[in-house]
């Protein structure tokens with residue numbers, strides 16, 4: 052692969068250890084990594100003029116359910132709280148198969164890429180009609196995004212006191228067998244890996260204690276990360292108190308679900324002791340502000356989490372509860388919500404962008420991503436600030452206050468995925484048409 056030089060950027064927000072910002076600077080990419088950052092760099096390779104642009108690390112999405120892009124704005128679920136929303140959607144999701152999983156992942160990942168995302172996780176927790184984790188892995192590989200798919204699962208149906216219908220849950224022995232299969236087949240632990248698999252029983256109200264414990268033991272045995280939903284709303288806390296006689300933090304701790312290899316989605320309702328537990332154990336949080344607003348779940352205590360040293364990243368969450376998948380908008384929403392809760396100086400535009408980049412990379416155990424420094428991976432977003440959203444801005448680098456919400460160019464591992472605002476690796480109009488055909492069939 053030839054060297055690539057990103058030349059003469061108005062600003063580079065490095066998100067390095069001192070959060071350096073450079074003006075009129077260049078980045079040299081060599082072999083998927085950042086070789087140099089500085090001024091007046093040269094190359095015999097490809098040159099991208101970045102004048103008029105702000106350059107940031109690629110954004111990192113720490114929580115998604117890609118399959119849900121096929122069920123956006125479903126009328127019965129538009130105005131419901133979490134449990135009612137899920138009960139409306141489960142029967143629709145039960146009709147998905149491999150094609151739905153693949154196409155919806157293409158759409159969800161392309162949408163993320165257009166918003167500057169270079170690394171995404173996904174939480175696929177239902178496998179109807181022959182669906183498999185590799186349906187989504189194939190979509191990510193084709194598009195070229197760095198991917199952390201997680202083998203989710205549901206095992207406690209309505210019959211046994213869980214929330215999902217019985218036809219959507221799997222036997223726990225089958226779940227564990229498939230977890231082993233997908234880790235062995237697809238997990239790459241190497242530095243710069245394009246695919247890392249995690250294990251992700253869905254939520255305390257849809258799997259047993261035994262599956263939570265066994266998944267944690269298996270993850271440690273295989274050296275992969277653990278992910279689930281935790282403390283998402285008041286219903287979730289009430290379920291925990293009623294079924295397990297404790298709060299979600301205690302439940303997680305007792306079953307081995309704390310540590311630097313664990314990240315929990317939402318955590319809207321964590322109390323002070325649980326925040327302290329997460330900070331002490333290095334447990335990460337995927338903060339999903341748009342979904343939390345959409346489902347009326349509440350405002351996660353992100354200011355307190357960050358002040359106490361909890362690792363926090365951002366997640367767009369599934370598109371049935373967002374209903375978009377734009378990670379820049381998610382970062383802006385995170386900033387705005389903390390200001391609603393804690394005042395106008397509670398979170399700056401730069402801190403929210405830091406959470407969306409470096410913060411997410413740290414949550415996913417990828418310190419080689421999410422910052423622009425020599426030796427780190429060449430995952431880079433270039434934002435054109437000659438756009439209407441930045442016109443008149445006194446600080447174009449404050450992207451989340453007055454900046455584009457779509458990226459101009461995007462590189463993953465040095466490969467160009469978005470060129471001039473368009474997906475370069477996929478014929479997107481054809482995929483959109485296919486997605487709409489599948490969505491119409493699900494409505495029939």
Ligand SMILES: Nc1nc2[nH]c(O)nc2c(=O)[nH]1
Pocket residue numbers: 116133137253254257280283342368369372
């Ligand atoms: N926001 C969401 N929360 C969830 N909990 C659960 O069990 N599933 C979901 C989901 O799809 N979205």
